[in-house]
Amino acid sequence: IDMESFILKDEYIQLDQLLKALRMVSSGGMAHLMVDDGLVKVDGFVEKRRRAKIRVGNTIEVSGKKFKVIAQAELED
Numbered sequence: 001i002d003m004e005s006f007i008l009k010d011e012y013i014q015l016d017q018l019l020k021a022l023r024m025v026s027s028g029g030m031a032h033l034m035v036d037d038g039l040v041k042v043d044g045f046v047e048k049r050r051r052a053k054i055r056v057g058n059t060i061e062v063s064g065k066k067f068k069v070i071a072q073a074e075l076e077d
Helices: 015-021 028-036 072-076
Strands: 003-008 040-042 059-062 065-071
Touching: 015 028, 015 040, 015 059, 065 072
Parallel strands: 003 065
Antiparallel strands: 040 059, 059 065
């Protein structure tokens, strides 16, 4: 699976907000359904908390896509 990067500008982002930011869903409600249905993995494990705090270093897997959460500073190196 190709791994894309998501640049985190804050300390963390809630999982439902991240799914919207990644354009994997068009609404928070859809994000909640995906999480409830066990379709989202964080670091290889199914994450059932809709508002789980996603931080730099986490890997998100959804709909056959993988995203690595990186800090803005990592781009500047």
